[in-house]
Amino acid sequence: MPRFVVLLRGVNVGKGNRVPMADFRDMLEALGHTDVQTLLNSGNAVFSSTSRSATKLSTEIAAAVQARFGVTTPVIVKSASEFRAIVDGNPIVPPETEHSRFLVAFSMDAGRLKELDALQPLLNPGERLAVTAHAAYLNCAGGLLESRVGEAMLGKAGKGITTRNWGTTLKLAALF
Template identity: 30%
Template sequence: MTNFVALLRGINVGGSNVISMAALKECFTEAGFADVRTYIQSGNVVFASDSTSSAELEVEIERMLRERLGADILAVVRSRDEFAATVAAAPSDHGSAELLSDVLFLKRPLTATEALMQLPELTPQVDSVSAGPDALYFSRTVVDSARSRVDRLRANRLSKRMTVRNWRTTLRLRDLLEQER
């Protein structure tokens, strides 16, 4: 079995798609996934599956959430190796004390190159973005974070085709994926 993480977009944000992690875990377990664990309240589910296709799991999980919970939720699924490759490819300063850093996990078939072309204008010397494997790395300087144009990114139609995790959560999910159970 392979370890995967499902990154669910918009769970428990702003009062919409309110789903308890216990209900989410139960949903995954009843669907036949093994070693199901959730991390924080924002829709991070680590699980094991016999499947080898992240893309097939995305379709299956989105259908499952619609049928069992009545919620249309975007699921971005990565295997342990895919997730580790995304973390390893991050810029060397990503997550440094001077930056507020996020990973924008892209819903396939959207590529990082396509996503970069659709980004709104960002603030020079404050915002930075670079491409990685099926993800974008977005950072803004701590000292000037109020000048960041990250809100333009969140309002962009591109945001409907990705889900965002901060760097600390990304690293914790990587660690959870590495744990053998």
């Protein structure tokens, strides 16, 4: 059965958009998915499904999250092979000490990722942004809080995308 990863944008940050991970896991199982594993408290899960369409799954899960939790948020779904290609295709592999300062941007829409190229002029000295057809990669050498590109991704420029740090991305890949 195909395996997928689902990433929710902006849940469990502050007091809004609460999606308890145990309940999220139960919701995914109620939708008929199996071998569901959540990771951390930030809207990450890996599961098996009889479906083969990440787009269909994204739409289905987004509707279920809205219905069950009252949260409307972008839902990114990638197949195991797509996710592995994103990890393996990283053009800026950071040293282990910088995993928390290295972001991977995921989207269901490759056009959304391409729009992130417009953020290049905001890069601070030492930062690097690489945008590929499958993901965008941001090395925030000076830290995430100081990154103007990272901040822009959290705002309007990041509409329709979600980010995970490299450490979380590798942990998700290990669940396949």
